Amino acid sequence: MKEIEDTSGRASADPEVVIITSPRETSCNDSNGECSDELLTGDPVEFRAYLRNSGDADLDNMQYSVGVYIDENGNRGQLASDGLGNDLSWNNYNAVCVTSPSCQNPVLAAGDYLDASGTLLKNFDGTVIEWTPSTGSYFIVVEVTSNVLGDPGNNEQSISVKVRDYYDVAVDLTWMSQGSPVSGSIEGNDGNPKDYQLSVSLDSGIPGMTIRDASVRVDYSDGSSTSFTVGVSNTVNVQETVGDSSSIQTGTRLVIGGNNNWVGVANGSITPPTTGQYSVTATLTQFVLYGAHGDSVCGASSNPTAVKYCEKTLTSSDWEDEYPGSNVATIDGSIETFHDLSLVQFQVWIGLDSEDPEVYGSIGIDITSTLSPGEYELYAEVGHVSSNSASLYNWSVDFTIADSSGNQVDLITANSCDSKVDEPNTQIGTATVKTPDAEMLVYACATVNLGEGDFSIEADANLLGQWDEQSLELNDRIGDMSFTNNRYEFDVSLTNFAPQILSLDINTETIVADTSRSSFIASASVFDVEGDSITYQWTDVNGVDLEGCEGEQQCEINIDESMTPTFRFNLYVEDSNGGYDTDYAEVSVLNMDWANSTEGFLADDLSVSYSMVYRSTGLSAQYLNSTAQTDISLPGYDGEYSSVAGFVMTPAGSFDTSDILEQSMTVQFKTELEVTSMWLNIGTQWLLLNDGTPNEVDADFSSYTYEWSQGSSMPAPASNFYLFNKVLTVASAPEANISGFKADATIAGGISIDWAVNGTMLSDERVVVSICESDANCSEPDESRYDDTRTSILYAGQNTVHGNTYYVTASICDGDLCSNEATATVVADKEVAGVTATDLTITESGETWVLNWNASSVDSDIASWLVCYLKASFTASEMNDLIGTSACVSADNESLVINKYSTVGTYDVHFSVVPVDVVGNTASSASMDSVEYTRSTDNTNPGDGEQTTDTEASSGVPTWTWGVIGIIVVVAFVAGAFILSRGDDGEDEGKDWDY
Known part of the structure; x- marks a missing residue:
């Protein structure tokens, strides 16, 4: 579903990548593995895309980038890199700008495409972005950026492509004269054999590829033949197991290609006949390819995981030559003048005379990429290759188009090309005084419109006769004496780019049935690469055509309450080639309803009109007379008030607040009631709806209106509405x-x-x-x-x-x-500052212990110290139990005198000193030091201070534990004396307040 865009308030630019048109996305047949629109290794690739400003304001800042990413199992991986390790990414920050003389475009108007159509993507310096691919699978990503945010969802497009290896073995023949090549045909007979030279070359996208021992059969017009094996002699590996140097076998071979681009050359001769014509034809018959050809060719290796290389002889039945048309070459001669024209170039163009034309195919190079239906220019070059360059000929080119069944679709004859030259060249040959416009190379073009499907496109160069510039007559009995070089054919496949619905726009945010806003206009933005005419079909969710919108780019749609809460509509677009796109959108529909009181039903001539804008239907309400209110208090106002009129409202059903956009109530009453305020009463709650001077309806009636805020619920059942005529006196704040x-x-x-x-x-x-x-x-x-x-x-x-x-x-x-x-x-203060007692000393002075210590640091948070001591060592947690008992003594500074125990015994007394902060929080610490205490005479209660007794010894419980237990009892007693209370009259029970 397309996101609905409201165009009523937007005013901003929006850079967008619409589609990438070149290269085409590679598509593969899962059943047979065959792929179309594959790229060839080493064959340079340019990028074309449609970029536009899809906003409604001019765009004066836009950059674009192209990136080639590795395809990792169908997912976009890292940026790919070239052979030097450079990332395959290009950035054009001068595409649209006004800040530099290097800016390529100053502005892109709203709705316009960059360069008015598909853009040949360029670098920031204006050079064309070009990628020389290597074998693999990739994602090509085109992205636009700008300081204008726009819609980030349309800033990028990507396609997947596959790149495969290829090679082309080409055979060439040329006549030789005294060791130099002769262009075209030759004529005459001096009684000597005619020399020719044969050459075989290799063009490959695979770096360093070579072939070996290329064999060529040479056929002569007299029926005889010979053969040559050509290449540059080299010692090469002929067999090896990778990783095993001892397995390498070498031999001498004739090599073609490689990093040195070696060409295989052979020379021969033919003895011409005494009269007539003769020819030499060379045909590639086989060559040897070195590689990993499998066990069936190379033999099994002793290591089952090793890769074995060997030589394999390939013929036309099993070689994978990309362009087999270049495997044959012919040259001609004649005893008399050899009349011959040659088709030296044939291409298919888009925008032949434009700045950035698209060119497909060439002589010897097939068209492998899928084309789009549309208008193309067929371009041909015809060369004069007769043995006598002084011969002038009239000429033409026949462009023939046939469908996949071989039926001729079109035939165009041309002998000029306005896109290439200003004036046509009627004659081909060497220019003379009488025929100054003759040229040895002439051009022919024809414009064709190709639909979707598979076609053959053929160009035939015609020699129409010899031109006699003396008599200004054409001798049409002179014809072309060799047709092997007159014709070339392309097989092309044309697939339509289907149109794209880029957006669906509406002219309003809110659609409300039963109001003046009960219709909206939907308009579509549709893009088609080929620029075909588009037909539009608008339907509802059931597929029924929307009335009045047939074939139109925009559609006005009327809404009624039956369409709440959502109305969905569909759009189907189709181009002239049958390509189509579909989409749908949903519009939120609101309904406006009224629930009014019955005329004359309510007392005091009251009438009520309650309205709601909501996402549903079925609003209704019941109105009854209310019970008058006498001498009541109203919140926020002093005094007592009595109602002069009122009613009870009970809505039939309720609607969720999220579905209610607006709701309001207008109450009409007699002016003579002198109403000053209107209130809503539900239970004990009162809400002031309106006050002050009412609105005048007519001479006898006035009204108040109240509008609920969005998100408010409907009035509850049995809601009372009251009118009062006493002026409200605002309550004042307490004087205390x-x-x-x-x-x-x-x-x-x-x-x-x-x-x-x-x-x-x-x-x-x-x-x-x-x-x-x-x-x-x-x-x-x-x-x-x-x-x-x-x-x-x-x-x-x-x-x-x-x-x-x-x-x-x-x-x-x-x-x-x-x-x-x-x-x-x-x-809030719950913790003591991180200060500790250090350098603790304990000395005896008569019946006291004198303690001295230092503070580890000075901190204003520390107000005093606490010293705790016991006849046994204790932990920090156990010290917490001692605080508040006689086992702990407070000290104002870093010294303290403590009276010794008075009980009999010998034992160690353990001490701990901790700080106390300004609010009374006390730190805790394990016992820090101890002194030995000895007394032989008990001068207190019997057993006081004893470390152990017979009972204790038998129980196995440490003495200090009994002391702690006693302390806990004391603490519990003290704690129980505290009373927790708060509030008054039982208010706010459950709050955590301590008193």
């Missing part, structure tokens, strides 16, 4: 306000919040405390409310994160109206 407000961090991340109230709070007023984490304007603050009996709270540390900032506000509110807002900022 907050003073003395502060918030401080406390131990374990808590926040202590305190305030005072100036003035007297009314019974409905509350102190509202809000706390936001990290963002002072958070959308969901932690909020609580208190009456005038509360002036402080503790926000529990379990709600905070150490180091985070908390924004605290307090104000006195009545509903949504609040007095001044007091603010404070607090950073």
Whole structure:
């Protein structure tokens, strides 16, 4: 499905790659493996593509690039590289620009194609981008870029191509005179044999390829023949197993091709007859190719995984010569003048006289790529090769086109080419005073229009007779004496590029049935490479033609509510060659409905009109008279109000808010009611819909209108709407306000919040405390409310994160109206700074221990120290259990005097010293040092301080554990004394507030 584009508001350029037309994408038949439009190794490739500005504003900045990527099992891999390791990518940053004299185009107008049609892609310096491919599978990617964003989805196109190896063995013959070649035919008989030279050359896309011992049969017109084996003598490998140097066998062979481009040459002669004509014809019969030809030719290797190379003799039955037409050559002679014209060039062109023409085929080179249907120019060159260059001839070229069944489709005779020369050359030969326009090489062209299919295109050079410039007469009894060089034929395949629907555009964003916006115009942008005429067919989802759109590029489509929520339409386009493209688009359709009250049904002459724009159908509602409201309070307003009219609305069914675009209600009432406001009442909730001066309907009636915001739900069933005639008095904020407000961090991340109230709070007023984490304007603050009996709270540390900032506000509110807002900022503190006690010393002084230590660093967070000691070593976790008991003593600075135990015994006393921060957070540490304690006389309660007892020894429980257990009991008792409470009148239960 094409993405619908709304063109009503867009005004920007959009660079687009529409299609790559050259090279053609390679397509292969899975059943037989045959491929069409393969590229040939070493045969230069140029790139053509259609690039356009598909936006609706001029484009003055566009670049394009071409990249050749490796095909990795059907996926685009890395950039391919050439033989020197350079990436196969080209960039033209001067394609469209105005910033440099090197810019190739200053602007590309909206809708225009670069270069008006298909572009021959060039480098930034204007040179044509050319790729000399090597064997393999590739992706060719053409991409456009610009500082104008446009639609990124149309910036790139890619095609897949395959490149295969090829070679062509060409045979050539020429007459020789005194060791020099003679062009064309020869004449006369001096009684001596006529010399000729035979040559065999190799053209290959495979680097370094050679053939060996090329054999050529030479046939003479008298029926005799001879043969030659040609090449340049060299010692070469004739057999080997790759990787095994001992297996190499060598021999002397006649070599053709290779890196030195060796040509095989042989010389011969023929004795002419006493009268008439004679000829020499050379035909390639066989040659030897060295390579891995398999076990059947080379024999099996002793190593089954090794590759074996050997020689194989190839003939016309099994060689893979790309252009077999060059395997034969003929030269002619005559005792008298040998009259002969030769077709020296034949090509198929597009844009013969343009700056960047496309050229297909040549004499000896077939047309292997698929062509597109359309107009072509057939181009031929005819050469004068008679034995007497002074002979003048009239000439022509017949261009014959036949279909795949051999039926002649067209025949065009031409002897001029306006695209090549300004004036036609009626005669061919050496120019004279009387015939100054004669030329030895003349040109013929013909324009043809080829449809889709397979065709043969043939060019025949005709010698129409000898021109006598003295009598100005044509002797048509003189004809061409050799037809072997007059004719050439191409077999071509033409496949249509189907048209492409580039986009479907509509002229509006929203389609609303039953309104003035209930129709839209859809228009198609269609591209066709061949420029064929396009027919259009617009249908609905059922395939029924849309009325009034037959054959048109755009279609006006009328919408009704039956098409909600989506209307889908189809487009079929077809070109004159039968190529087609299809697509469809979907338009969101909205419906506008009304649900009005029945005239005269509601009391007080009320009438209601409720309308909705939505993605559905079936809107209706029931209206009933409402019960009057007397002396009620309205939110946000002071005083009491009584309704003067009202009604109850119950919609029949409901629609999801995502399907509702608009909804509104207009209530009409008698002007004499002096209505000042309209309200919606659902349960205990009241919503002001409109107030102030109503709209005048006529002399007797006025109205209020309310429009719900998008995303609002429909009125609930039994919604009450009321009209009031008393002027609304806006409620004011509480007069009491907050003073003395502060918030401080406390131990374990808590926040202590305190305030005072100036003035007297009314019974409905509350102190509202809000706390936001990290963002002072958070959308969901932690909020609580208190009456005038509360002036402080503790926000529990379990709600905070150490180091985070908390924004605290307090104000006195009545509903949504609040007095001044007091603010404070607090950073939660749950951790002590990373300071430790170092260099701890413990000395005895009478009945005390004197402890001294140093702080590892100075930090303002440290307010005091805590020393804990026990008759056994303890861990940091166990120290936490000691804090708050008599086993821990506070110190204001880095020294402390502790009274010794008074119990009998000898044991080690272990000490730990930790810092305490400014809010009371205490660090913990395992015992750090110890001293030995000994006392022989018990001067306290019996057993106090004993490290072990018989019972303890028997139980196997360490003494210090009993001390900790006792401490835990104490802590539990103390903790149980705390009472947690918050709020007033049971409000906000479940909040994490500690008091």
